[in-house]
Amino acid sequence: MTLPGTLHYFPAPTTQAFCSQCGNPLSRLVPPEDNRERDVCNHCGAVHYRNPLIVVGTVPIWNDQVLLCRRAIEPRYGKWTLPAGFMELAETTAQGALRETDEEAGADVTLGSLFTVLDVPRVNQVHMYFLATVNSERLDPGPESLEARFFNLDEIPWEELSFRTVFHTLQAYLQSRASGQFATHYHSIE
Ligand SMILES: [Zn+2]
Known part of the structure; x- marks a missing residue:
């Protein structure tokens, strides 16, 4: 814009x-x-x-790689993010997460379980990320993304991530991979 x-x-x-x-x-x-x-x-x-706004997104996984998008919009223009955005009226959190993944990355994914619930009271938001399996390597990033690509888990650009909620969710994902326990993580970001 x-x-x-x-x-x-x-x-x-x-x-x-x-x-x-x-x-x-x-x-x-x-x-x-x-x-x-x-x-x-x-x-x-x-x-x-x-009242607080809800942000919904996914952790899209393709063959041990995670899909990230580079933001084409402010705030944090040019930084890498998991696909996510504000929940719309008349949709479920799961539908919103799928919609944002399609809009930002053009990725065909199958939604898994709810993975992180992150309170961000400083900005009056709650962020919710679902696990997701990517079904096809083909991506088609929309106008809110400069690019979308898969990262090996040891190549995640930690210094170039857009938001602390993305950082926490990716950290939680790596911990879950290591432990084999994919329970839902709750965290409050002060
Ligand atoms: Zn009035």
């Missing part, structure tokens, strides 16, 4: 100025019988709750 001037992407807003229901300015206050500040519309009465 290219935008005029120096802005290359829009950070997620942390407060809301106007009511998306009626267009009037919002007030920041604790609604009756609530226990924290919300963006409240004194015109139509709407309370604009904000």
Whole structure:
């Protein structure tokens, strides 16, 4: 995405100025019988709750290699990531993980079990990664990826990874390979 001037992407807003229901300015206050500040519309009465977002993705494995994508978007342009993205409305976490793997890598995968659940309270997100088996070597990265390719497990570009959740998930995968235990990992990233 290219935008005029120096802005290359829009950070997620942390407060809301106007009511998306009626267009009037919002007030920041604790609604009756609530226990924290919300963006409240004194015109139509709407309370604009904000809640954590869920990021879903996969750990796609092809013949002892892991599929990574190089980001073509901010943040972390040019860094390597597991295929993942924000869950959409009206889909399951599993459907979202498959969709993101298709959109970012064009990979045909069979989904396995849920592998990591990672809280990231600093940015109000929960990241969930599923194990996945790649069915075909053919990849077709979409516009959000500069490239997509398979890495041997001893060639993972640890210094060039996009996010700590990707780092943790890949570390957990290597540990599981070593131990043979693929239980779901839960971790909170402070
Ligand atoms: Zn309103």
